[in-house]
Amino acid sequence: MRYASITSRLADLGSGKWSLHIRARQLKASGADIIELTIGEPDLPPDRALLEECQRAMNAGRYRYSNGRGEPAVVSALAEKYRRRRADVTAKNVLCFPGTQTALFTVMLGLAETGDGVLVGDPLYATYEGVIRAAGADPVFVPLKSDMGFHMQAEDLERSVTAECRVLLLNTPHNPTGAVLTAAEIAAIGEVARRHDLWIVCDEVYEELVFGGTFASPFDDPDLAERTIVVSSISKSHAAPGFRSGWAVGPAEFTRRLLPVSETMLFGQQPFIADMTAHALTHEIDTARQMREAYGRRAGLIVDGLSHAPGIAVLPPEAGMFALIDVAGTGLSGDAFAWALLEEERVAVMPGSSFGRQAEDFLRVSLTVADETIDEACRRIAALAERCMTRRERRA
Template sequence: MRLTDVTRRLAGLGGAKWTVYQKARDQVAEGHRIIDMTIGEPDVATPSGLIDAVTDAMKQGRTGYSSGRGERGLRDALAARYARRTGQPISSDQILCFPGTQTALYAVLMGVAEAGCEVLVGDPMYATYEGVIRAAGADMVPVPLRPENGFRIVAEDIEARITPRSSAILLTSPHNPTGAVLTPDDIAAIGRIAIKHDLWIVSDEVYEDLIFDGVEFASPLSVPELADRVIVVSSISKSHAAPGFRSGWSVGPVAFTNALLPLSESMLFGNQPFIADMTEQAIRQGSEVAPGMRRRFADRAGRLHDRLSRDSALKVHRPQAGMFALVDVAATGMNGNDYALHLLEQEQVAVMPGASFGSSLDTWVRVALTVNDVDFDTACDRIVAHAEQFLEQTA
């Protein structure tokens, strides 16, 4: 059987990272009561107004072919939103619409990197980043995100790893899995490096609407000096509790967007018009569910931190945004993968091994903050009880 290089480059980067999640799903299918804290599903249903919008659009015949760029109404809505948010002129010609952030990332990375290139990305990172970089033929260059710096990427650490092959910096803020949020000073320093070394900045901002109180959001798209080298990707998956609709976009320089259009059209030639209409309404009206998610996720992160810090030797990194918290399980003597499997087997609580997001999290696990409060508190009780046996062994 003859296969292409891309299949070899991506070998082992798909479902292999989700072994614990799959085991938990299998146990649920067998009738076991598992508290699943692996995946970042919003904890509310998609708003009924958006469901009505998409069904009304279908009834009105919005089921034909669409523009390869994305429907004009949606692109206009996105342009207005980003112009308001950044204070910079943003036109609809700067926007391409895709089925979700993941597809947008894939297309954008194909546009800024290729064989012989390197893409710098913080380690830990979202689990699919290595795949989209390798798919383009480029090499991923991990930049360590240090707990002592709140897991925020440091400009000097980026610059220390730049080579003549470097083509892009892939940022995530708010960050998955750490929940870190880059500051305006962080962005400015990274921007200076990108200009100095003529690098693209690809900024994944899918968690922008889930920043906790007291934290300021900053985007390189807001910096005029970076206008010709920044590409933002995002979607309504998290902000509007609509992950299954797969509706995302990219925002970048007009010249880049025009150059990427043929690739986008080769992939899918436009997203569904009825979903575009729903997304336009979502963007113009804002999210009715994001404020509640922010409050609940921040509260659960605080409860997890306080409970585990008080009653176990596990260490919790409190996020500034998003749907997850990280827990350092080194005190158990296990790495994150063994710990997650052991916790699932003994306590029926499923969490993600940190190593699924990069080697720097080998002794950590990622805990989703998206389960209901009763199950969340039960899971905290079980995690504490599970950890007690390791404390007894070392006493």
């Protein structure tokens, strides 16, 4: 039987990147004592008021068909949120989706196609290559250098641009590195985008989890308004990943053109989830502050806990739910160390290779577990590092 080419383009870009996580879940299900530090699933529940609003909406009959753009209350709330950042935003700039992933997929379908190039930083979130290739386009990787804190540099972007490039997929705060671009860095990147007439799609799902400093976005620059689209959701900011509530905000012409694409796929978000999202966006909810404090503290615990581990170096994140650990000094690749860590110490982390070539020497460690679990995980990581160095010395 014949299959469409998309199945080949995406064959190695789905769950294969999460094979260690899947194996860890299998071991855990069989009774193994696994410390799971693989995925960014908040350890806080959603605020009680959001759950009550969702239940209220369902009980009030808010489970019928919606419309393609989004329920009026959440569209209005999103327009107000982004109007605080740029004064010209209206409801015509907003499209709602079930989660950031769906928003990214649909946006990429609307901006790129076969033969086009999409610039994206390396390391990159594990699904980015998939959404680019799903559209038929090719990723053009911009190296994010560890000695620059994995911040995209305008000169590296400039060197990476080809005649086929149509889109820059930007992510700040960044997953997996936790890097937060400065306003000056974004201005320089924006100038490259203007010079080469690139769209900028900016994934800002970790906007509210910046540990210190100021969040900056190309969306906030009026000179970039015609070319910038933000995608985000309440998954991280409000600890509600399972509710799948996200959006895209961009030029009115863009949303008008993308709406039929979205309607063909989805035709609307669940109204009761839209009501909960509108409540989240229009009320003071303390969840993000609690997570910022917890994740920032836990990042510090990892830095301290591994400070004396041989062959190990921790890159302190500036935001988000993860920390990167450089294991090159142990003599193992990130992939080999991660699998050894699971098999020998029962700690599950993501190998950096799941996030691109520039992260192959790293592990990505989730900060979404209790402090004492972080401490124990560090002890086990350090123990494996010690054994790796001993084995290395014996071979020498």
